[in-house]
Structure formats: C-alpha cells, structure tokens
Amino acid sequence: MSENKEKILAISDLDITFKTTAGPVHAIRGINIDLYKGETVAIVGESGSGKSVTMKAAMGILASNAEVNGGKIEFSYHHADGTPKTVDILQKDKKWIRRHINGKRIAMVFQDPMTSLDPTMTIGKQIMEGMIWHFKTPKKEAWDRAVHLLEEVGITDAEKRMKNYPHQLSGGMRQRVVIAIALACNPDLLICDEPTTALDVTIQAKIIELIRKVQRERGISVIYITHDLGVVAKVADYVNVMYAGKIVEKGKINEIFYDPRHPYTWGLLSAMPDLDTDDDRLYTIPGSPPNLLREKPGDAFAPRNQYALEIDDKLEPPMFRITDTHYVATWLLDPRAPKVEMPEELRVRIERMKKEAEEYED
Numbered sequence: 001m002s003e004n005k006e007k008i009l010a011i012s013d014l015d016i017t018f019k020t021t022a023g024p025v026h027a028i029r030g031i032n033i034d035l036y037k038g039e040t041v042a043i044v045g046e047s048g049s050g051k052s053v054t055m056k057a058a059m060g061i062l063a064s065n066a067e068v069n070g071g072k073i074e075f076s077y078h079h080a081d082g083t084p085k086t087v088d089i090l091q092k093d094k095k096w097i098r099r100h101i102n103g104k105r106i107a108m109v110f111q112d113p114m115t116s117l118d119p120t121m122t123i124g125k126q127i128m129e130g131m132i133w134h135f136k137t138p139k140k141e142a143w144d145r146a147v148h149l150l151e152e153v154g155i156t157d158a159e160k161r162m163k164n165y166p167h168q169l170s171g172g173m174r175q176r177v178v179i180a181i182a183l184a185c186n187p188d189l190l191i192c193d194e195p196t197t198a199l200d201v202t203i204q205a206k207i208i209e210l211i212r213k214v215q216r217e218r219g220i221s222v223i224y225i226t227h228d229l230g231v232v233a234k235v236a237d238y239v240n241v242m243y244a245g246k247i248v249e250k251g252k253i254n255e256i257f258y259d260p261r262h263p264y265t266w267g268l269l270s271a272m273p274d275l276d277t278d279d280d281r282l283y284t285i286p287g288s289p290p291n292l293l294r295e296k297p298g299d300a301f302a303p304r305n306q307y308a309l310e311i312d313d314k315l316e317p318p319m320f321r322i323t324d325t326h327y328v329a330t331w332l333l334d335p336r337a338p339k340v341e342m343p344e345e346l347r348v349r350i351e352r353m354k355k356e357a358e359e360y361e362d
C-alpha cells in the first residue's frame with residue numbers, strides 16, 4: 001500500500017460478544033480493516049455475518065448487551081484549526097461520540113429511509129438540524145446550505161422541497177434526502193448500510209451513482225455494507241468478505257472478483273445474478289450460517305464447504321497471504337493441502353466478466 005495515503009480508520013483485532021438470555025453470542029471474532037482517505041471499502045457477507053455490528057461499533061452505537069472483548073477502532077481526523085487527531089472510538093463514551101463524531105465526522109446512510117427520517121418534521125428542518133447542533137450555524141445560513149445540499153443530491157425545486165414531509169417523497173427521493181442529511185456536516189467518512197436494498201433496481205443504480213459522485217467531489221471515504229456482490233463491483237476499491245464474525249477473504253476489487261480463493265467467496269460469486277444467468281439456474285450456497293451461540297473449534301465455514309479438510313474441524317485457519325493486499329483464511333491455501341480449483345462454471349463466468357470489463361474499457 002502506498003506510503004503517502006492518509007489512513008482515516010483502523011479497526012484492529014475487534015472482538016465482540018452479546019450477552020443474551022440464551023448465552024453469549026460471539027458475533028465479531030477478530031476483525032481488521034483499514035480505510036484510507038477517498039477510498040471505498042466494502043464489507044460483504046450473508047445476513048448475520050456481523051457487518052452491521054462492526055459498523056455500529058465504529059459509530060459507538062453498539063447495543064447495551066454488547067461486550068467488547070478486545071481490539072481498537074482508531075479514527076483520525078483534523079480539528080477545525082487543522083491539527084490532526086486520532087481517537088480510539090472504543091475508549092470514548094457515547095456522549096463524547098455524539099458530540100464529536102456521529103453525524104459530524106462519521107455519517108451513516110441506512111437501508112430504509114423511512115426509519116431514518118422523522119415523519120413529523122419537514123425535510124428542510126431535518127437537514128438543518130445537524131449543522132445547528134454541531135456547529136451552531138445561524139438559521140438562515142443553515143437553510144441556504146440545506147437548499148444547496150438538496151441540489152447536490154439531485155433534488156429539483158429544492159426551495160419548495162424543503163417544506164415537504166418525508167411521506168410526500170418517493171423512496172428514491174427520500175434516500176437522496178438521507179444522503180443530504182449525512183453530508184450536511186461535511187463528514188470525512190460515510191457508512192452506507194445496504195443503502196439501496198429497499199429500492200427498485202433502476203433507482204438503486206441512481207443512488208449508487210450519487211454516492212460515488214459525492215465521494216469523488218468531496219474526497220470522502222466510504223464503507224459500504226451489503227450482501228450484494230453486484231453492488232460491491234460498482235462501488236468498492238477494497239472488499240472484505242465476512243463469515244460468522246470473521247473476515248475470510250480481503251483484497252482489492254479485482255483480486256476478489258477475478259482471483260477469489262476462499263470457497264465462500266466462490267459461493268457468493270456463483271450466487272450473483274448477471275445478465276447471462278436466468279433466475280431458475282441461480283446457485284445458492286448450501287446450508288446456513290452457524291449458530292453463534294454454540295461455538296465449535298475449527299473453521300466456521302467447514303460444514304458448508306465441499307472442499308473441507310480434516311484440520312478444518314480442529315483448528316481455525318490463519319490468514320494466508322496471496323499478495324500485499326490479498327489475504328485469505330482457508331486451510332486450502334496451506335502448502336500441505338491438496339490443490340483445489342474453483343468450480344469450472346465460476347471460472348468460465350469470471351473469464352466472461354473480465355472480457356466484458358475489458359470491452360467496456362475500450
């Protein structure tokens with residue numbers, strides 16, 4: 001990784017358990033993620049793999065039954081006078097985080113705009129709120145900035161729209177408003193948690209394009225949480241594939257899409273719909289994610305892995321290095337393991353994706 005890039009977030013060895021009446025749920029089991037200024041990191045994985053919990057930890061908004069067993073979440077930013085500062089979010093209390101971080105330096109866009117918007121408040125007020133609270137921006141100035149933000153996120157007739165309530169807008173428009181609110185305090189980091197899942201496909205593409213545009217123009221960093229590799233392909237520079245609270249494969253976008261090494265990533269890629277597959281033939285990964293209440297020794301993916309080795313039931317695999325940026329946790333990469341290739345159908349599919357990408361570039 002290049003030396004002069006500015007690291008803004010470093011999650012290291014994060015480990016979280018939830019206390020529940022049924023027993024402890026070991027939801028996050030040692031996670032490492034680095035994020036640099038202006039870049040996009042995607043976290044991808046099935047439901048329950050721990051994507052949202054990881055991000056809630058980064059925002060200091062973990063549920064009260066969460067216990068952090070270890071790790072650090074270092075966030076770097078600049079004070080108004082330009083002095084750089086790095087804090088460990090896990091060491092700060094909720095009040096400090098609300099005052100200094102949330103909505104100000106780190107902003108979030110959730111899946112369902114209806115739950116993140118207040119139905120009883122005009123959208124103008126909702127955009128102005130953060131600026132007034134965090135920066136004591138005078139009302140008139142906050143109003144003007146809110147109008148500009150609405151224009152920036154592609155809402156026409158912005159002055160008029162300021163007085164609308166959320167229910168007067170379409171789903172896509174509401175998500176644009178949520179993005180305007182997120183941008184209102186000029187954050188350094190935008191966390192998008194399935195921001196397009198609730199929208200139909202054509203609107204999805206527009207919202208993704210909008211997030212990319214504001215990122216380019218403002219140079220902010222983005223963490224994109226999704227179960228949809230199709231979305232990842234459009235947005236990410238780096239990808240982390242999560243399974244049962246761990247990162248099982250991480251790499252640059254092309255490393256994950258063109259040279260995947262973990263059988264779980266093979267499964268996710270095979271399950272991704274594209275123009276050439278009809279829905280009936282679409283692959284699904286057999287089995288279901290493990291119950292995190294009952295931890296078993298070894299590789300959590302083993303029961304669903306057709307290539308599982310004996311050692312998988314005994315020991316967790318370490319991260320094997322493929323390149324400086326590409327790491328994979330599967331015993332299949334141990335030099336002693338038998339050589340296993342990705343399924344032929346996936347290999348053909350990847351060849352096709354590569355070719356399509358080359359043609360697109362030409």
Ligand SMILES: Nc1ncnc2c1ncn2[C@@H]1O[C@H](COP(=O)(O)OP(=O)(O)OP(=O)(O)O)[C@@H](O)[C@H]1O
Nearest residue numbers: 018025027046047048049050051052053054063292
């Ligand atoms: N407050 C909580 N108490 C107990 N268990 C929790 C709590 N919050 C999350 N979990 C558990 O932690 C695990 C990870 O959940 P998380 O929401 O991060 O998954 P996810 O990958 O974001 O899934 P989805 O795509 O469905 O949002 C799950 O097993 C979930 O049930």
